[in-house]
Amino acid sequence: MSIQEKMKDKIAGVVMNALQAARQKETLPDTEVEGVSEMIRLEVPRDKQHGDFACNIAMVLAKPLRTAPRKIAEAIAAEIAPDRDIEKIEVAGAGFINFYLSANWLYEILLNIEQQGEHYGKIDMGKGKKVMVEFVSANPTGPMHMGNARGGALGDCLASVLEYAGFDVTREFYINDAGNQIEKFGNSLNARYIQQLKGEDAIAFPEDGYHGEDITEHAKDFIALYGDKHLSCTEEERKAALVDYALEKNIAALKRDLEQYRIVYDVWFRESTLHESGAVQEAIDLLTQNGFTYQEDGAVWLNCEKMGLEKNEVLVRKNGIPTYFAADIAYHINKLKTRGYDWAINVWGADHHGHVARMKKALDAVGLDGNRLDVVLMQLVRLMRDGEVVRMSKRTGKAITLSDLLEDISVDAARFFFNMRSAGSHLDFDLTLAAEQSNDNPVFYVQYAHARICSILRLLEEEGVKVLPYSEMHPELLKEEAELDLLKKLGELPEEIEAAAKALEPAKITRYVMDLAAAFHTFYTACRVKVEDTDLMNARLKLIDSTRIVIKGVLTMLKITAPEKM
Structure with missing residues (x-):
């Protein structure tokens, strides 16, 4: 339990x-309110003049006690005696109870x-539950774009x-190596292959093909590698050979670019295995057995209306080929049932x-x-340079990819900037500032x-001054406002981790480390x-060394370097 949690528990x-x-003294009605202990909430006021913690229990109890919240707050405050940790209690506004604490609780x-050490901030909220975070899962038919770059940092x-x-x-990457996208990929490769060998007029390039x-x-x-020997094959055999060759090249490039971005996946899961194993058909059969499919115009449909949704979805097309949605259902059954994850989290674009x-x-x-299943929906990124929108790479003249971005700015800057705002916010990425x-x-x-x-x-170490163990220094000498503010900020990390995990919002941690750096710079001044x-001196040395440990720990968690010299 963190120091903050201990103090909150004490005040509660x-x-x-x-x-x-x-209630016993009858300054408040003797009305039983079920679960009142769970209703006590303590928050850190935005304005430091309102104390270290504020409690709104009076507002919560106003209705069941049929008493004005201010009167409830005053009655409660009158029964609280200051102690070693609580220096003062005040009732403010409509009925907030503000607690002003001594610095003693912070020193621990x-x-x-x-x-x-480096594990400071870790908590046991998850209790070892198995969670899969699936993110990026970029179409393997081409390079990664800015949405993938943001999704990579967030995920x-x-x-x-x-x-x-x-x-x-x-961490899992879902490789979409089946379905319409791969069919288009094969058609595009086939056309370019024949054009290279026989000329541009030998075959029309498909209108919906990939023109990159x-x-x-x-x-x-x-x-x-193979010359023209595949010209004698059937078109299907030739497309299959081209796809097998190019797809592995693209997947290798995805892995290379993501590793440069400091993302290493535990699992690369291929959609094709779901079709080959029969998992997609099993999912469709299970939905049918449970009464959630119907046939119309030669296709198999998911009865979403029966589920309380508006639009029904095709699961199997007229040609007998399952849709991407059918495979996706099978994939999520595989996550939660076959592989037994307790929780699945996907990072998807807002268009999903x-x-x-x-x-x-x-x-x-x-x-x-x-x-x-929880889904983090991610809004679009707009790249900016010198106040202007940037759409094209200076090097290639085409849409900027992740690898293009990392040629312009550091991996540290990319990961930090992409994770500065919540996924649901549109992001203007300032390339000039990032550099x-x-x-x-x-x-x-x-x-x-x-x-x-x-x-x-x-x-100081060169002068023979080293950081002392806590048992050998005097933390009570840290009394200045800037010192205490820095201590408080250090103490907030475990709660920030919990809040970020509950909200699925890692940007909270980026903002936390920015606030911690600001608190340090204020202290330093x-x-x-x-x-x-x-x-x-030894107390302040311990304080800044603790700050160093926490900044490094947070940056390491975010896979951002913590340089010792700049």
Whole structure:
């Protein structure tokens, strides 16, 4: 349990005892309110003048006690006596109870960080439950675009947050190597192959084909290896050979680009295995057995209307080929039933919004709880440079890919910037700012805080001054506002991890480390570390070293470097 949680539990207990005392003295109605202890909520006020914690229990109890919240708050506050930790209690506004604490409760944060080191902030919220986070899953018929780049940062950082929160996390990439996209890929490769060997007029390029230069390059490379021998094959045999060749090249490129982006997947799962194993047909059969399919115009449909949704979906086309949606249902059955994950999380583009409810209902229809699936919907990215929208790569003259982006800016900047805002927010990615070496650049600002602390520690160590163990220093000497604010911010990490895990919002952790860096820079401006008072110097040294440990731990969790010199 974190220091914050311990203090919240203590204050909640104090409030509960005071409420009972007020009822016994009849300063409040003796009305039983079921579950009142669970109603006590403590928040950190935005304005520090309102104390360290604020409790709104008076507002919650106003209706059942039929009493004005201000009167309830005053009656409760009157029964609370200050102690070693609680210096003062005030009733504010309509009935908030504000608690002003002594600094004593904060000092233990330094001991926790010393004991836990790089593991500080980890919690046991997940209790080892198996979670799969599936993200990016870019179409393997071409390179990754900006949406994939954002999804990669969000998904990977979310997986890290869940690991910190105590879940057993698997990162998975779903390879769409079956269905219409692969058919188009094969048709495109076939046309370019024949055009390379027989000329542009030998075959018309399909209207819905992939027009990228990468298709032509694949055809050229294939010819360099095998010559024209596949011209004598049937078209289906030739397309299959071209797809087998080019698809593996593209998947290898995806892996290479993602590893450069510091994303390493535990599993690369191929859609084709679901068809080959019969899992797709089994999913359709199960839906049919449970009464959720019907046939019309030669196709098999999912009866979404029966599930309470508006639009029915095709599962098997007239030609007998299952749709992508049918395979996706089978894939999620595989996640939750076959492989036994307790929880599945997908990071999808916002254009998949309508797909979420259908997938959850389909899981319900096959006897799995659709609530075991959560989907993080991600909005679009707009690249900006010098205030102008950037759509094309300077190098290729085409849409900017992940690999193009990482030629312009660092991996650190890309991962940090993509994870600065919640997935549901549109993101303007400022390429100019991301490349700047200044405090205006948030990732530089955080990394510089870490490097500055390392520099202070290094210089003092050269003078023979080292960071003392908690048992040998005097934390009570940390009394300045900037010192206490930095301590409080250090203490917030476990709760921030919990909040980020519950909300599936890793951007909370990026914002936290920015706030922590800001608290350190404020401290550095207000308080000298190297002072004549040796005990005070050792206390401040311990404080900044704890800050270094936490900044490095958070950046490492986000797979962002923590330089010691800048």
